[in-house]
Amino acid sequence: MSTEISPTNKNMTSLKNCFTSFIESIDSYELPKRFTFPFYYEPHPLCLLASKELQCHLENQKDWKHNFGLDKEAESSNGKMFGVLLVQNKECEIGYLAAFSGKLAGANHHTKFVPPIFDMLTEEGFFNQGQIELSSIHDQVRALEQNPKLIEAQEFLKAENEQSSNNIEEQRALIRANRKVRKEQRQEAEKELSSEEYHSLKEQLSKISVREKLQLEALKKQAKERINQAQEKLDIYTTEIDYLKNTRKELSGSLQQQLFDQYHFLDINGNKKSLCNIFSETPQLTPPAAAGECAAPKLLQYAFENGLKPLAMAEFWWGESPKSAIRKHGQYYPACQGKCQPILGHMLQGMEVDENPLLNNPAEGKSIDIIYEDDELLVINKPAEFLSVPGKTIQDSVYQRMKMQFPKATGPLIVHRLDMSTSGLMLIAKTKDTHKNLQRQFIKRSIKKRYVALLDGLVKEDEGIIDLPLRLDIDDRPRQLVCYEHGKSARTKWKVIERKNNQTKIHFYPITGRTHQLRVHSAHSTGLNIPIIGDDLYGTKSNRLHLHAESVEFEHPISKELMSFQVKAEF
Numbered sequence: 326m327s328t329e330i331s332p333t334n335k336n337m338t339s340l341k342n343c344f345t346s347f348i349e350s351i352d353s354y355e356l357p358k359r360f361t362f363p364f365y366y367e368p369h370p371l372c373l374l375a376s377k378e379l380q381c382h383l384e385n386q387k388d389w390k391h392n393f394g395l396d397k398e399a400e401s402s403n404g405k406m407f408g409v410l411l412v413q414n415k416e417c418e419i420g421y422l423a424a425f426s427g428k429l430a431g432a433n434h435h436t437k438f439v440p441p442i443f444d445m446l447t448e449e450g451f452f453n454q455g456q457i458e459l460s461s462i463h464d465q466v467r468a469l470e471q472n473p474k475l476i477e478a479q480e481f482l483k484a485e486n487e488q489s490s491n492n493i494e495e496q497r498a499l500i501r502a503n504r505k506v507r508k509e510q511r512q513e514a515e516k517e518l519s520s521e522e523y524h525s526l527k528e529q530l531s532k533i534s535v536r537e538k539l540q541l542e543a544l545k546k547q548a549k550e551r552i553n554q555a556q557e558k559l560d561i562y563t564t565e566i567d568y569l570k571n572t573r574k575e576l577s578g579s580l581q582q583q584l585f586d587q588y589h590f591l592d593i594n595g596n597k598k599s600l601c602n603i604f605s606e607t608p609q610l611t612p613p614a615a616a617g618e619c620a621a622p623k624l625l626q627y628a629f630e631n632g633l634k635p636l637a638m639a640e641f642w643w644g645e646s647p648k649s650a651i652r653k654h655g656q657y658y659p660a661c662q663g664k665c666q667p668i669l670g671h672m673l674q675g676m677e678v679d680e681n682p683l684l685n686n687p688a689e690g691k692s693i694d695i696i697y698e699d700d701e702l703l704v705i706n707k708p709a710e711f712l713s714v715p716g717k718t719i720q721d722s723v724y725q726r727m728k729m730q731f732p733k734a735t736g737p738l739i740v741h742r743l744d745m746s747t748s749g750l751m752l753i754a755k756t757k758d759t760h761k762n763l764q765r766q767f768i769k770r771s772i773k774k775r776y777v778a779l780l781d782g783l784v785k786e787d788e789g790i791i792d793l794p795l796r797l798d799i800d801d802r803p804r805q806l807v808c809y810e811h812g813k814s815a816r817t818k819w820k821v822i823e824r825k826n827n828q829t830k831i832h833f834y835p836i837t838g839r840t841h842q843l844r845v846h847s848a849h850s851t852g853l854n855i856p857i858i859g860d861d862l863y864g865t866k867s868n869r870l871h872l873h874a875e876s877v878e879f880e881h882p883i884s885k886e887l888m889s890f891q892v893k894a895e896f
Contacts, residue, residue: 343439343627344412346420347371348378356419357411357637362679363621363660363669367866372639375409375421380655382437383407383643389430394645395654404644404652405429408620412633419636422627424620439627442617443587455580462573466566475562482555489548496541503537581614588617591629592674603667613800616664625672635676649806650798651848651863653856663800687745688712688721696750696890701883702763703727703753706892709869713742713751727753736760741767744841746859749776749874750890762882767838773878776833776843777822777894779871781864782855784829788820791846791853795839804862805841807849815839817846819853829855843872871896 357369368376394402406426413419424439433441445452469475507530514526588600604612620640628635640660642652652658660669687710697704705723707713712722727738736754740763743751754760766772794812798804806812818834833843841862848856848863856864858871873894881888 343422344414344420344633345423345437347374351419359677359679360635361637362681363638364666365659365682368639368657369411369637371411372409372637375411376639376641379407379409379423389435391430393643402645404642404646406620406640407643408624408638408640410624410628410638411636412628413636415632422624424623426619427615439623442623442626445584452580452584455576459573459576462569466569469566472562478559478562482559485552485555489552493544493548496544500537500541585612590622590668590672591626592672593629594675598671603671607667613664617668619661619665621660621665622668622672646850649808651845656865661801684718686719686721693723693726696892701755701759704890705751705753707743707748707751709746709748712745714739723751731755740764743874746870747872747874750877750892759882766879774835774874775876777873777875778831778833778843779858779896780829780831780847780855781858782829783824783827784821784831784853784855791817793846793849793852795842795845805845813839815842817843
């Protein structure tokens with residue numbers, strides 16, 4: 326568990342100026358021309374230096390204790406995102422600010438770090454008082470839920486439901502059996518009895534059928550009454566629980582709204598905008614939890630409030646990776662999309678910011694190789710950094726190229742996708758029937774695909790299967806999370822081909838086809854724990870993502886011939 330040490334009055338006083346001068350000389354460094362585009366960047370050399378100094382401070386300071394998980398023997402670790410902001414003060418001196426996301430060692434204030442935009446941890450503040458009240462309600466709910474009489478009433482209701490269901494099903498089974506007997510009686514009677522006798526028997530049998538149905542309805546009515554009585558006994562205990570839960574929900578919502586109202590963000594010209602107003606212009610309309618607690622907004626807010634000019638920024642992860650997301654110790658990461666993008670969109674107004682490289686078409690000047698073609702389909706080799714389908718800002722894609730090249734094609738063309746950064750074989754359908762057929766083969770998992778990848782490290786084992794369910798990280802699209810509660814099944818078979826120069830060449834055989842499946846399964850701590858070279862989302866950027874769909878095998882929709890294709894990777 327992390328240990329909190331409350332800051333002293335001296336430390337609190339020192340927080341009034343968090344400007345940190347560089348320890349080593351920076352005379353040889355060139356200042357950045359524009360501010361960092363925070364969602365896709367290479368850290369400026371001065372930000373790297375600032376980060377190095379901050380990391381040294383984290384390793385050597387003795388003022389507080391926080392379990393980052395770097396000591397493998399410690400339990401309950403909690404890695405943390407840190408940020409540095411290169412700034413220039415009014416005296417034209419160059420230095421930097423430092424910040425952490427959320428809390429550190431259970432506190433918001435520490436020497437060397439900028440303060441939060443709003444300190445929710447003040448002892449007498451509304452948030453702490455609200456948390457105490459919520460905790461009290463939670464304890465009351467828990468105590469009521471553990472009441473033996475409640476548990477007894479729940480079990481009695483369950484037993485009544487099961488008994489009633491069994492009784493009704495037995496009656497229905499009896500009715501079905503008797504109906505079959507009566508049918509046989511009618512068939513025999515029709516052969517042996519006179520017309521008058523036969524009709525008389527039919528009436529008798531009909532009355533029996535009606536009587537049995539009435540018995541069933543009576544049984545249902547009795548069951549309903551017994552269940553209602555059992556439910557009423559249970560409601561004596563659950564009514565109070567439901568009331569407390571609703572009270573807790575309303576209080577939590579009110580507390581969250583009150584908290585959001587405390588956050589107001591500046592831009593470089595002093596224009597202020599509330600958190601709720603910022604997110605009212607987004608599709609989600611309301612801020613996500615912990616919005617405004619990330620390092621980047623804290624840094625910019627402090628700079629604007631204290632007349633410091635922001636020059637560049639960088640954020641790095643320190644400590645053990647979380648269980649769901651992929652974060653590597655000491656590695657640099659962009660600001661998150663869900664929480665930070667709307668806030669920083671406001672805060673960076675009026676500043677010269679690097680262009681968004683994601684708006685540039687990476688497919689420009691690249692061509693698609695057609696490996697095979699007939700009247701029904703194509704097999705193509707997609708280059709790396711090439712969209713499969715049009716994106717939000719870039720239309721150029723495999724789909725657009727194929728549509729232009731084959732204007733008479735009647736099918737939807739794209740049967741399956743590859744990540745933009747992944748190269749390799751794709752199937753293209755020219756007709757609707759072929760598209761349906763190939764998709765059906767994908768659904769049945771009868772299409773065999775093999776990928777080759779180059780990993781940034783040595784994999785110890787020779788082969789295996791990774792089973793890690795995945796879901797979208799809604800706070801940081803398009804990243805994926807490992808999630809056992811809400812994730813979709815994702816399974817990958819793998820086999821090592823070669824180990825050389827501290828790298829591993831590996832074959833992947835995806836059993837399922839989730840977004841970023843191979844990339845996450847490679848990089849995640851419970852997967853191979855080694856990212857693919859060039860993975861700018863889950864590893865480190867390189868000249869390209871070293872992942873290639875090198876072979877595919879499928880049944881031709883028309884000829885039923887087994888088709889197999891292979892194209893070697895360029896790495």
